[in-house]
Amino acid sequence: MIHHVEVQVLVLLLVAAFVGMGARRFRLPYTLALVVAGLGLGFLDLGVLSDVELNADLLLLLLLPALLFEAAFHIDFAEFRRNLGTIFTLAVPGVLVAGGLTAVLLYFGLGRTGLVADFGWREALLFASVLAATDPVSVLALFRQLGVPKRLYLIVEGESLLNDGVAVVIFVIVTTVYGLGGAHGAEMPESLTAYSLQTFLRMGGGGILIGVALGGGFSVLTRQVDDHLIETTLSAVLAYGSFLIAEQLHCSGVLSTVFAGIVAGSYGARVGMSHATRIAVVDFWEFAAFIANSFIFLLVGLELEPVELLRGAVAIIVAFIATVLARGTYVYTAIPLVSRLTTPLPRSWRHVLVWGGLRGSLSMVLILTLPPSFPGRGMLVTLVFGVVGLSLFVQGLSMAPLLRKLGLLVSEDRHHEYDRARATMIMSRYALDELAELESHGLIEAGVAIRLRGYYESLTREAEQKARDLVANIDLSAQTAEALERLIAAERVGLRAAQHAELLDDETAEALSIELSKRLALLDERPGGTEAELAEVLGPDPGNTLDPE
Template structure:
């Protein structure tokens, strides 16, 4: 017997597939195309989708863990740790400060002016708390498509992973303080400061510890088996189990899932998974994230009510401007300070991307929907939040590519695809030869079979090397040199620490060398995504005055 919900799922999957095909064909942002498709479905008023809604249980318990785990699993932990200071400042103080500024701007822009009736500090703080988290899924997809500096991509992604959990904690605190549906069994506190600090530490720190512990247990467990089906199943258990266990213990399920994914991807997959298993796990989570994204953005489109949004248009525009101004205030003030405190400051042009790329998304919509229906300002807040999310997706999402192009950050637009293909083939063949040596060493294949396969891959390696040498004269190698130099400078820093531990130099000399390395890294981060001459000039400075300037291989 076919049930109503099964038909709904099939319809949404079919729409997602067709939208994906159309977006790929016409090179449109996939997530924005899904929102438009959801709006169109709402106008068509299909009976089968009439009772479909974006609710907390659907997003938080089914869709969100898949998105969080998939993104966290692919995080480069070395780069994440290197940029943790910047990510932390954006995801924790950034959420708190931007949320506070947003509340102030809204109170005076909507409440004290009388533009929105009965809009006081309570409504302003509730609005600011649900819109505190960024959800730049559309921007990250665009980053992958067009090509931006890897560090910029990592910072935007890392911030979005962490600030979801921070925003949920802030929302719990605000709703509990005002007695409008406190979560996690909390009661109205006697001391606001003590309660806020305790809740923040318990939910945030507890979620992180649970995620790291479960990710570590997963890593140990995967070393005991070598079956891609079992290990893929274990990753699903880890993703959803870490979320549910943390929530059951009144901690942040979001942060728990994120850190479980980071540990599983950066450590567990490396020490406990074969190449074939890791490919299977990556394919599974890529599909799961595609389905989750498709459902979320289709449901966002279905939830948007154009008529209601038009009626509140002026207030929505003011609220949208307030959120952007609040984020801009913090980013432009805090990022230069972070640069002084870290060894790798961000280029000035990246601040514009961090401000404009801070889109709001589905988490904000779901959090506002969790307010009880008896709350008198619920309808007004729902309209405001949905409107700001819609404006954010379309205005910021559609204008991001021109902004990146104007700032010269589209490093992928000038790629030489034939050379890239030859290099990729060379790398793939060498990985295959390493795997072949391991198979032969463990006695899993006969020496005759191994010799035949080795000849094939060695031949493929030789052809790829020859093709790369033939094409290299037409390729700008400055970007490749810069990326390699970043890793070599990181190795120099390890050597510097070793020299310090061995007491081969005093603290003054060590500090001077550390500052010099930091300046060279900063030069590399400031490199534009533009011409070969610009890159070569910066690389020459980063390599030092006595070195040969970066130039194409002749």
């Protein structure tokens, strides 16, 4: 017997598939196309979808862990750690400061002006807390499609992973303070400051520790088995188990899942998974994230009420401007300051960080958790849904032109034949490594190994020759810049080692460290620069060793 829910799932999957096909054909952002499709389904008023809604249990317990784990599993931990200062600045104090500024702007812009009736500090703080987290899924998809600098992609993705957890903690604190059903076992606090600090540390720090511990346990466990089905199953247990265990212990399930994914992807996949297993796990989570994103953005479209949004259009626009202004104020102030302590960011990236801070489904779900008896609930739901919709369409659709204007689309100048030859070389070498491992374990006969080795070695030589033939017509400055970034980072490690071994004094080490930071900053300003610009980054070249001729 077919049940109503099964039909709803099948309809949504079918719509998602057709929307994906159309978005690919017409080169449209997939997530935005899903929202439009959701709006269309709402206008059609299909009976089978009449009771479908985006609720907290669906998002937080089923869809969100899949998205968080898939993104965290792919994080390059070395790069994440290298940019942790910038990511932390955006994700923790950035959420707190931008949220506070948003609340102030809204209190005066909507409340004191009388634009929205009964809009006080309580409503301003609730609105700011639910919109504190960025959700740049569509922007990240666009980044992958157009090819922005990898470091910029990592910073935007890393911030979005961490600030989801921070936003949930802030929302718990605000709702508890105003007696609106605080979560995680919270009761009305006697001391606001003490309660806020205690909750922040318990939920944030506890979630991180739980995620790291479970991710480490997963890594140890996968070393004991070599079966892609079992290890994929264990990764699903880790993703959802880390979330549920942390929530049960009144900690942040979001941060727990994120750090479990980072440990599993950066350590567990490297030490406990074969190449075949890693591919299977990655494919599984790519599919899971695709399904989760499809459901979320279709449901966002279904939840949007055009008539209600039009009635509150002026207030929604004011609220949208307030959120962008608050984020812009923080980014343009904090990033130059943190750049003095970490690897500096190019000026153009600040514009992307401000405009790429889209709001998404988490904000909508958090506002829906307010009790129905709360008198300002309907007004806040309309405001939040309107700002999310405006953010998705205005910021999402204008991001590509902004990236082109700033000159950050490194992939548009790629030469596909050369890239294909290089990729073939890398693929063949990985295959040869796997073949050597199979042979060393006696899993393949010597005659078969010789035959396959000959094939892949021939493929490698052919690809190498093709790359050499094409390289004369290729601008290698972007590739050189990427390699230089890694080499300068290696120089920094060497500098720390020399300082630790007391081979140079602190003053000299500080001077060399500043020099390296300046070279990295100059390199970031020229991610695909000319040979002359790269020579400026490197400094004098006595032997003419970098002359392309």
